[in-house]
Amino acid sequence: ARCGFGEAIYGEGKSADLIIQIVRAQLDQGQQSLVTRITDEVAEEVSRHFDHCRANPLAKTLRIATQEIDPPIDDQSHRVHVAVVTAGSTDQGIAEEAIETLGWMGIPVRSYSDIGVAGPQRLVAAVPRLREASALVVVAGMEGALPSVVAGHISAPIIAVPTSVGYGANLGGVTALLGMLTSCAAGVAVVNIDAGFKGAYMAGLVVRQQSQDRDTQQQQSQQQ
Amino acid sequence: ARCGFGEAIYGEGKSADLIIQIVRAQLDQGQQSLVTRITDEVAEEVSRHFDHCRANPLAKTLRIATQEIDPPIDDQSHRVHVAVVTAGSTDQGIAEEAIETLGWMGIPVRSYSDIGVAGPQRLVAAVPRLREASALVVVAGMEGALPSVVAGHISAPIIAVPTSVGYGANLGGVTALLGMLTSCAAGVAVVNIDAGFKGAYMAGLVVRQQSQDRDTQQQQSQQQ
Amino acid sequence: ARCGFGEAIYGEGKSADLIIQIVRAQLDQGQQSLVTRITDEVAEEVSRHFDHCRANPLAKTLRIATQEIDPPIDDQSHRVHVAVVTAGSTDQGIAEEAIETLGWMGIPVRSYSDIGVAGPQRLVAAVPRLREASALVVVAGMEGALPSVVAGHISAPIIAVPTSVGYGANLGGVTALLGMLTSCAAGVAVVNIDAGFKGAYMAGLVVRQQSQDRDTQQQQSQQQ
Amino acid sequence: ARCGFGEAIYGEGKSADLIIQIVRAQLDQGQQSLVTRITDEVAEEVSRHFDHCRANPLAKTLRIATQEIDPPIDDQSHRVHVAVVTAGSTDQGIAEEAIETLGWMGIPVRSYSDIGVAGPQRLVAAVPRLREASALVVVAGMEGALPSVVAGHISAPIIAVPTSVGYGANLGGVTALLGMLTSCAAGVAVVNIDAGFKGAYMAGLVVRQQSQDRDTQQQQSQQQ
Amino acid sequence: ARCGFGEAIYGEGKSADLIIQIVRAQLDQGQQSLVTRITDEVAEEVSRHFDHCRANPLAKTLRIATQEIDPPIDDQSHRVHVAVVTAGSTDQGIAEEAIETLGWMGIPVRSYSDIGVAGPQRLVAAVPRLREASALVVVAGMEGALPSVVAGHISAPIIAVPTSVGYGANLGGVTALLGMLTSCAAGVAVVNIDAGFKGAYMAGLVVRQQSQDRDTQQQQSQQQ
Amino acid sequence: ARCGFGEAIYGEGKSADLIIQIVRAQLDQGQQSLVTRITDEVAEEVSRHFDHCRANPLAKTLRIATQEIDPPIDDQSHRVHVAVVTAGSTDQGIAEEAIETLGWMGIPVRSYSDIGVAGPQRLVAAVPRLREASALVVVAGMEGALPSVVAGHISAPIIAVPTSVGYGANLGGVTALLGMLTSCAAGVAVVNIDAGFKGAYMAGLVVRQQSQDRDTQQQQSQQQ
Amino acid sequence: ARCGFGEAIYGEGKSADLIIQIVRAQLDQGQQSLVTRITDEVAEEVSRHFDHCRANPLAKTLRIATQEIDPPIDDQSHRVHVAVVTAGSTDQGIAEEAIETLGWMGIPVRSYSDIGVAGPQRLVAAVPRLREASALVVVAGMEGALPSVVAGHISAPIIAVPTSVGYGANLGGVTALLGMLTSCAAGVAVVNIDAGFKGAYMAGLVVRQQSQDRDTQQQQSQQQ
Amino acid sequence: ARCGFGEAIYGEGKSADLIIQIVRAQLDQGQQSLVTRITDEVAEEVSRHFDHCRANPLAKTLRIATQEIDPPIDDQSHRVHVAVVTAGSTDQGIAEEAIETLGWMGIPVRSYSDIGVAGPQRLVAAVPRLREASALVVVAGMEGALPSVVAGHISAPIIAVPTSVGYGANLGGVTALLGMLTSCAAGVAVVNIDAGFKGAYMAGLVVRQQSQDRDTQQQQSQQQ
Numbered sequence A, B, C, D, E, F, G, H: 001a002r003c004g005f006g007e008a009i010y011g012e013g014k015s016a017d018l019i020i021q022i023v024r025a026q027l028d029q030g031q032q033s034l035v036t037r038i039t040d041e042v043a044e045e046v047s048r049h050f051d052h053c054r055a056n057p058l059a060k061t062l063r064i065a066t067q068e069i070d071p072p073i074d075d076q077s078h079r080v081h082v083a084v085v086t087a088g089s090t091d092q093g094i095a096e097e098a099i100e101t102l103g104w105m106g107i108p109v110r111s112y113s114d115i116g117v118a119g120p121q122r123l124v125a126a127v128p129r130l131r132e133a134s135a136l137v138v139v140a141g142m143e144g145a146l147p148s149v150v151a152g153h154i155s156a157p158i159i160a161v162p163t164s165v166g167y168g169a170n171l172g173g174v175t176a177l178l179g180m181l182t183s184c185a186a187g188v189a190v191v192n193i194d195a196g197f198k199g200a201y202m203a204g205l206v207v208r209q210q211s212q213d214r215d216t217q218q219q220q221s222q223q224q
Ligand SMILES: Nc1ncnc2c1ncn2[C@@H]1O[C@H](COP(=O)(O)O)[C@@H](O)[C@H]1O
Pocket: A184, A185, A186, B001, B002, B003, B004, B005, B006, B007, B008, B009, B010, B011, B036, B037, B195, B197, B198, G088, G089, G090
């Protein structure tokens, strides 16, 4: 079921044939394709049918376009960007899904790995740079405490992505999800478990408008 | 526990005395106070101690300041604003909490009542105006389908607020919460059940930056 | 355990041998057999023992009879029929189970695919034809909003079939199930998760009587 | 939130003033009003403002019209009707809500009380008359076994209404709800816990068409 | 972990070596061994080390003794016995576990298959013979209604065994478990999901004493 | 809903009038009445209408008969009896319900209070007397460990009654219920949370037959 | 049920009379009494019967002894002590229960209020003093992130006490409980929701031995 | 995500390469490595790259150091030590994880196997030796009653580790977890399901300080 939010294709349980057919339709309409939750095998199969592809096996994503595809834009120059933050290295796959999604949206991104609550000095060290982001995607499993903690330092809107990383009382990610929703921090909203795509998409919507405004402003001041 | 992200006071279970004391401290620091989840009795008691108050019993909020308090700004002139939408009339209290929060943040708001999925033509009629919002707070109980449906028409970011309205299988709002999280729509993030304050705060953060940018732009073009 | 609702055989966990034996008994009693939730391997094995079979691998069904089996009747001529509707393409297997069941009951059917809430214009376009149905089977996963939305446009009784399609907070279909039960729409009743057979059987019972009445009427007017 | 499928007003948490206002609007549009889940106090208050009312305190319903209101039609003469069945006497309130709803819809009804699984001979005795119904609403709390058992005897469609009657492992009605959904009987669909209104509304939709057809037929044969 | 309830060995996750070692110790102490939840492979491996074994692959049990092992005693002559009843044929494996357990306890048994609520006449036909049992083990999956229904006809104590048979809202057997606990029938107690062994063991304890008493009586009357 | 297995009346939510009416019918049929879960007020009201009553406010029971009612038989002389055991003093109300039920059934009882796992020497001291019981009702809240522990010492069948005593993670008794079901002890079956009546009824059924047998034997030996 | 862990009396649901009787028995055996979860009314009633009492209404505790009762020892001089930490001011009641328990055990305590994740600088400021504790009791509601965060700074063992403070997705404290159990921090163990007594008791056991050792050492060095 | 409290590496889902790299970094910093939840294959692969390894396949752990690694210290001489106790033999893997963790921490340990509630005499026999421990790790699956029972005999702090051993109502270990949290014993705190590492780490922290104190004392007395 194409869910209509642009062009992303939810790959889970779709055959290579079905994906190829949807991608063709999208390319014909001038859209770039993003497939999420695609297995390596299906990604390989699909890739054989198109000239310009970008597969990220860790993210389980595949992007397809009619021209060269650039990797996600890693912001260096203080542009409007989204920060993608993970609590631990096992959350990296979901973070990669988020980063690929932002790449596909054309939104610059900065990535912060493994700065969870267990190593508080690493988070503190990152705070000044984190404050430059216009929106944050914070990815965390187990008890999912990181978004609350980050929100104590940052005033930009935070999209929290709970992951299924952990065991036992983590209940497959439900514990992190509930914790993030119950956060005493006000500037945090939550998406589904392991939903790197949705977290990034939401953050992308948040900054897109802002990004365009600034570009306009910049052009105006340059023109003056 | 003051959660630090600004000045809102969570009124549930707090005595009038404790609230008065926190409010005094906030006013002394030049901050306007917003108390949420306050009962009529406590609100009345607290109000007797301050000159400038605005109580909204339906919202269960109380605002206190050192000068006259304006009601929330009802946008008429296409400024950057947040749309606050409810599915049904029983969700109105939570929507009012959201509107008062936006009033306290100084963010313009447009309110849409009772346009849930049961009356599809009413939603369709509202779509053109809804598209002018920079962010939406969508409040719904029972099965919580409204945010998904709105997201089918709108591309601005949506903060979904599930409510505890309903009975039986609504499980006190958990069903609406889970439904909103599982939404096939990408541009939707979710806050806690009945969390009108958090939904509005998040939406406010999203548009604030944008709002300032536009004001700056407007001033710049006017100055030119 | 044959559950007595006619002759359908719940194939899950049954050996080919056991199924063959039950089918033989049914054919001897002059009944057509319908096996649901049958794997490809078992279906193939069983099919080798009978002359007239109709396997639908997507539906995971197998029909067996003592004479030629027609495919489900796709209504074209405004007869009394059931509409089978899906929210997304991954729900199609369950819809196929429903359609095969209606075929086995001899009830005409019209099928509508992938008209979920994400593409609201597609649903709106289908409404006039949907209104001609005497009962609807609406199949949806994730948040399961589609039956509520359809019920806003249609006054025939709707049988909602939640599916396990989705991840995380979908809780294996429980979220869609709860959402459909909590629907603010009155003309909606619900069956078990992924229960395409039960949804269709219930809709079939609803229209069967009506269908016979109309046929009688038609014959009466023709005879006059 | 008016859910649009007719005119029933969900009374829970609505003030007498609000209900009066909605009822006035409905009467002006030529509709009869049905309020469900209304307390005795509110019902009394509302009743003082209208000439033609019918309150049923056990059902917690109030009907209002511009002319005399007849009680629900108790079928005696084998017309198309809905059977409303309860497992135990504590389920009677929900059954009454169903019966009042059918009264408001103008659908004849037969009521069977307290024929749950514990007294199997009472159910068996009722079977021949139950078989004359065109649809059944079966109301049961505790383990909710009755709809499965009835379905073993009857082939008309059954709408199962789980109730919150019971304690401990009944989990406020969730156990009965899950049991009814998991029923091995095919001709059973389920509505929300304690949803007498929805069960009856669904059953009413099922028989309404049929009822009209038969009336037409009868008139035709009489005219001949 | 040998749980001390005599000599039954919980085979799940135990190696053949460990089981052999425990069995040897039991045989040395003059006890017969019963292993439950044993796979075919492990059962075969263990069997190679002992002279007298009885494996039941459907039951997933293995009995081992120092002399010939008789199959469970199928009562024909109105002795004190336990009735083992299943709702459907997919519950048969759990029923077999119960029967093997009673065989190992030396308690006569009568087995009734596939007499669930969907075929009410089959249950009714069995009632007179069922009434001769001193205790019943009633095994049922899906909604687990059978114990309640049987209890309506029978006054001997019933041990209800919920099974994990079913899908969706059966929640892996939890629904049947909760339903059985919430049963409005008083003479029903419940054991764990799929716990054929525990159900039979409990029933065996119930009738053992009684059985011995009757034997004594019989001997006494014969001696007179 | 009279559940048919005897005459106990479930008092929860029933008016004094309704109870009086059911009791009258029972007395007319020569049955003694037992009402459970009755409030003090209703019990008092009902009692005013009958000559022979026995109310136990702690048990929340009321017994009514046409002749003098004896208190439950406290076994002193090693007759066949049921042992009713509680883990803690807050479980006493449920134990009293069990004892009154056994009194109503005419089954002798021995009561053991407050011998839970926290005071292991008290349990150990009771074991020799506990071993004389033909069946045990073990009542425990919180983690519900007592039945498992008792079963380590005793080989008679145990009916475990979980109670809602506790807080937080006790989840209103569900934790004790699940623990008892998962007990590694085989001779334990479980009834609903707080179901003192059902636990006693089941135990009563278990010993009744045995009790009659012994009486017969005794008479036979005396007659010789 | 006295749970045997010394002398604390669980006051919930106990009458003043019953408490007085247990306290008398404890005083006779030379034990000091601690009653937890006692209401103001019962505490007052009980207090009238004894000479030396210490009631703490916020903690809902009452201590009773045969001589003057000192308040909990607030450590100033770097003795072995327990730190009791709260996330927010609404958690204070549970913290007070913990502090009173430590007072009753004779263990010195330092209290830190309202240093939850929302005000990260306040926690950081407290770290040097927190590091002097031999064990910590960390009390937090909502998402319960504080123990994880504290554990990132501290290596002494932490007893985490989840509270029921919050609403919606906090599920009455279950969310905080699950989060604390799933914590990625290793030196954290958890007690029941709102279990200030158990958290303190456990921490008290941890430091008691250590405390005695140090006293012995100190005396030894002083004696030298 | 390295959680910072020492050096244990959570092996689940980590590649041999990643583990080797983290181990190298730890060894370079002079730390010994402990990897938990490592598969046999990965453990073997990693071991090939280091000179001094200790793999425990039952525990699923791997220790790596720059010099010879001793097995865990089995206390014989009444030193300060942790007792690791299991209820049944299937819990042994988790106990082994705990023992290896204590070995890595350098804390002496005594191990008690299979002394669960089903064999009460075995526990009673162990009590005198158990009382010599400074802290206990009690590992139990199914209903998880053992920690409560042990706490009835022992006054040292107990860390309870629930395991996922069992089936049906054990809910994958959640039942044991909830039972342990609800324990009526005060000196018990709980860690995550199957968290042998965390249980041992917590117990290790508890005794470490004490152990150092005693060593100091001993040296002091020896020096005198
Ligand atoms: N209705 C609400 N829902 C969730 N959080 C709230 C609400 N009202 C206030 N808060 C937050 O709670 C914090 C204050 O908590 P407290 O210190 O207990 O007053 C504030 O900083 C708010 O951001």
